Amino acid sequence: MKVKRGKKSKQENKIVELDNNIVREYLKEHNAKKLSVNYLKRKLNIKSRKVLYYCQHSNHIELVKPWEVGSSKHTVDVFKYKA
Numbered sequence: 877m878k879v880k881r882g883k884k885s886k887q888e889n890k891i892v893e894l895d896n897n898i899v900r901e902y903l904k905e906h907n908a909k910k911l912s913v914n915y916l917k918r919k920l921n922i923k924s925r926k927v928l929y930y931c932q933h934s935n936h937i938e939l940v941k942p943w944e945v946g947s948s949k950h951t952v953d954v955f956k957y958k959a
Contacts, residue, residue, distance in 0.1 A: 891935050898922070899930035900937055903957040910940045913953040931955045 894900075898920055903911065913931075917924045931937045940954040 891933055893935060894930065894933055897930050897934055899927055899955075900934050900957070903937055903955065907957040907959060910945055910954050910956045913955075916955075928953070 899916060902916065902920060903909075913924050913927050916927045920927070931939075936958050937955050938958045940952065940956050942949050942952045945952060945954050
């Protein structure tokens, strides 16, 4: 899981990018879409824990705010490619 840091932290983008991140490549192809973990696990045929791991260990993937997808929950497992 990502470590939460303050707004003025210098270690904001210190995540080590994985070489073969298949989730990042799929989201890069579909960069206009906001895709959930369940959708990605079905399309890529991998476990949801792996999808979460790939999403949380990439500087190019960001978590979508719940109100962007019409939810009133506090958090949702929906990600998008950060251009």
